[in-house]
Amino acid sequence: MTTAEVHYKKLENMYYSGPINRELYKGVQLTVSHERAEITQPIESKFFHAGQSLHGSVYFKLLDDAAYFAVQSIITDAFVYTTTFNIQILRSVKTGSVKAIGKVTFKSKNLYIADAVLYDHKNREVARGSGTFMKSQLPLDDKLGYQQ
Incomplete structure (x- = not known):
């Protein structure tokens, strides 16, 4: 494995180790590469609002996480925040899975x-987002x- 590939794998492990992903977002899959991240999440009814479709907080989390890890892929010394x-929700989601791609x-x-x-799951765009990120003083470590 190259140094970059090791960094990407460590970032993926960091994501999976987060309490919110271990407890609430079981089944989530993250793939990190240079300036890019892809997250796939199966849809479950526990993510729904009263209208029986995906809650906006889930759209936000997946978009923010994908953009975040795209940025973190090129920063190897510090945690990014x-x-x-900002997000725009374009259509509701009720079944299947969703995939967020950040660049x-x-x-x-x-x-x-x-x-x-x-x-x-039909590869239709359902939301988009854009964020700004900065390095923190927190070192990337175990x-x-x-x-x-």
Whole structure:
């Protein structure tokens, strides 16, 4: 494995080790590559609002996570955090699975921008989002689950 591939694998493990993903988002799959991240999540009724379709918080989480890990893929020394994130929900989702694809669109010394698109199981765009991210003072290490 290359150094970059090891970094991507550690990021994936960090994601899976997060309490919210272990407890609530079982079945989620993350793949990280250079300036890109893809997350697939099976739809379950526990993610629904009273109208029996996917709650907006799930759209947000998947879009933010995909954009976040796209940015984190190019930062190897510190934990990144989201400073702003905006979403547009385009259609409801009730069955199947969803896939969020995040890509870095801008990078500078201290600021990164990434966009993400969420697709349903028919590969239709159901939401999109864009966020800004910054490096924190928190080092990437095994305390965060950043390990092989």
